[in-house]
Amino acid sequence: LLLVIPVIILACVLAVTAQSCVVEQLGAIESMNRSVQLTKGYRGHIFGLYVVVGVIFFVIAFILSFVFGLVFPGDNSIISTVLGAIGNVIAVAFDAVMCGIIYYNLREVKEGVTLDSLADIFD
Numbered sequence: 001l002l003l004v005i006p007v008i009i010l011a012c013v014l015a016v017t018a019q020s021c022v023v024e025q026l027g028a029i030e031s032m033n034r035s036v037q038l039t040k041g042y043r044g045h046i047f048g049l050y051v052v053v054g055v056i057f058f059v060i061a062f063i064l065s066f067v068f069g070l071v072f073p074g075d076n077s078i079i080s081t082v083l084g085a086i087g088n089v090i091a092v093a094f095d096a097v098m099c100g101i102i103y104y105n106l107r108e109v110k111e112g113v114t115l116d117s118l119a120d121i122f123d
Contacts, residue, residue: 012043012050019103023118038106046102053098057091 014035021031039046064083072079107113 008047009043012046013039015039015046015099016103016106019100023103038103038110042106042109049098049102053094057094061087 014032016038017031017035020026020034020038021028024031024034026034064087065080068076068080068083104113104115104118107118
């Protein structure tokens with residue numbers, strides 16, 4: 001239980017590691033150092049964004065499971081497992097997009113990088 005806070009802090013510090021690795025073509029350690037550098041001063045904002053998105057996903061999941069329980073009463077473990085897997089896929093995809101947007105916004109605010117210059121990596 002005592003490790004929950006340090007893990008949350010570490011998640012906010014390393015939130016844009018994958019994006020740094022891909023866009024800036026850095027290695028693993030360099031990408032982590034770059035994420036530390038980019039998120040400095042904005043970790044509270046990143047944490048707040050994760051809390052808001054997490055609460056929204058929780059509320060949606062709660063409502064859907066409630067409706068699902070009313071429509072299909074009884075034991076439906078296979079259906080609920082499949083729906084849970086679909087929900088996880090959607091949440092992970094949303095998280096990846098959110099981290100990409102965070103990376104772009106941090107680069108724009110801290111370094112004045114434009115979207116066109118970031119798109120040049122795909123040329």
